[in-house]
Amino acid sequence: MDAVTVEIVAPHVALITIRRRDARNAVNGAVAAGLDRAVKAVEVDPDLWTAVLTGEGGVAFCAGADLKEVSAGRMQDLYTTDGQFAGFVKHHRTKIWIAAVEGFAMAGGFEIALTCDMIVASESSVFSLPEVTRGLIAAAGGVYRLPRAIPRALAFELIATGDRISAARAAELGFVNKVTAAGDAVAEAIAFAERINQNAPIAVRESLAVARRAYDMADDDLFALGLQGQDRVMTTEDFAEGPRAFVEKRAPQWKAR
Incomplete structure (x- = not known):
């Protein structure tokens, strides 16, 4: 089976699954290449508006880099040109990605989750950036994305201690959107x-x-960026559909164009 699979699980929703259960879904070359392909596939498909990313097995979302690969001298295989670590953390994405976390999201696995736009996690989930406990740094985005997601002092504490x-x-601090019962993270993330897909996809x-x-x-730059986005939205069919559906007292039929 492929290390990463892509399934259409609901209208306009793709489920991307890391499938290395025996290795706690740790990132090796196959995972990096698979996630790189998955991002590109979602981006080019006009019928896909949102993506849910998870790891199989329920024990680990992703345990980070596969240290067996690193120790064997294959560290470069964990990176792709476009996505960098895991083929994901630096990829340009316009679609919405939701991490569905069951179990451990550790080190690079936590960084992958933080790269997503939102996180749904089961009550059994645990997050950590333990790199400093091994003489490393969470250089795949953890050291700057976590301080953006939670209060500065708490982010510094987690980065410096590896706790x-x-x-x-995580939900109290605000970087997890919703906590579910164990085993329900994927279903809740799809829901x-x-x-999200009830709204105009281009506007979102x-x-x-x-x-x-x-x-x-x-x-000022953000204000200008917002106006540019508004100008693009106003040229779409969906821009006319929203007010029309309101006047006609019906649900809008979005076309993402």
């Missing part, structure tokens, strides 16, 4: 995606394109 944090605490996409840059740009 684990539960799904419940979450379907809820353009809105999050600005939101993702909120920490990178000055207010």
